[in-house]
Amino acid sequence: MSTLATPQTSTTTWNIDPVHSVAEFKVKHMMISNVKGQFSKLTGALTLDESNLANSHVVASVEAASIETRDPQRDAHLKSADFFDVEKFPTLSFQSTGITLVRDGELAVEGNLTIHGVTRKVRFTVEGPTPPTKDPWGNTRVGVSATTKINRKDFGLTWNAALETGGILVGDEVTITLEVEFLKA
Numbered sequence: 001m002s003t004l005a006t007p008q009t010s011t012t013t014w015n016i017d018p019v020h021s022v023a024e025f026k027v028k029h030m031m032i033s034n035v036k037g038q039f040s041k042l043t044g045a046l047t048l049d050e051s052n053l054a055n056s057h058v059v060a061s062v063e064a065a066s067i068e069t070r071d072p073q074r075d076a077h078l079k080s081a082d083f084f085d086v087e088k089f090p091t092l093s094f095q096s097t098g099i100t101l102v103r104d105g106e107l108a109v110e111g112n113l114t115i116h117g118v119t120r121k122v123r124f125t126v127e128g129p130t131p132p133t134k135d136p137w138g139n140t141r142v143g144v145s146a147t148t149k150i151n152r153k154d155f156g157l158t159w160n161a162a163l164e165t166g167g168i169l170v171g172d173e174v175t176i177t178l179e180v181e182f183l184k185a
Contacts, residue, residue, distance in 0.1 A: 010050040014142060014182035016060065018042050021180040023062050023092075027152070027171050037069035037078070039092070046182055048129075056099045058109065060180075062092040083157055089117050097121075109146065115155040124148045124178070132184070140184035147177050 021042045026034040044060030064086040067078050079086045096111035107126040112119050128144035135141055152158075152174050 011055070012048050012050070013185040014046040014048060015185050016042050016044045016046075017141070017181045017183050022178070024177045024179070025174050026177075027174045035069060035074075037067055037075075039063065039066045040068060041066035042180070044094075045185070053099055053101055053107075056096075058094070058096045058099070058111075060094045064090055064092055084116060089115075094122075113148075113150070113155075115150075116157055118155045120150070120154050122148050122150060129182070141181055142184075143179075143181045145177070145179055147175065149173055149175050 018041060023039040023042055024036060025038070026036045039062045041063035042060060044058065046058045047056060049055035064084045065079060067075055067084065069075055069078065078084055081088070084092075091114075093114045094111055096109050098108075098110045100108045102108050102125075105127060107128075109124045109126050110121065111124075113122045124146040125148070126144050126146040129142040130144070132140050132142050151172050153172055
């Protein structure tokens with residue numbers, strides 16, 4: 001009688017730790033300098049298949065109203081229908097469609113990013129994950145840093161104002177940076 005060996009699964013689930021994670025952005029202001037902002041309320045999970053990275057995936061959601069740029073008037077404008085329209089579109093979301101190893105310590109994560117009700121394919125360059133580490137309470141954690149660039153107009157964020165000296169008030173290219181800490185479920 002022969003027995004078939006049951007393959008060992010190496011799939012683990014990791015949840016975003018919202019207290020130790022942030023989604024940041026920067027965009028050109030008046031064509032002279034970058035303005036940075038962040039979204040502080042993130043949720044999501046990483047399903048990691050260590051034996052076959054291609055089977056891994058990540059989903060994440062950001063509360064649009066959690067935007068903070070250190071200027072309450074600007075934050076209110078960004079939450080309005082001119083930009084994120086947080087009443088109508090309360091979340092920004094991402095769902096991966098592929099994860100590949102670029103080189104040791106760097107991944108490419110492709111997927112669908114939804115902002116302002118518009119979904120577009122994007123590619124994040126990801127550093128990490130860091131080696132798993134136990135925190136003082138016995139939880140296992142990993143961290144990643146991810147970056148991509150988008151054109152805000154591709155997501156229906158078209159508001160702008162012309163400057164008297166020529167040019168525009170808000171640039172079109174937006175750099176998105178994620179600093180995410182995951183807790184092993």
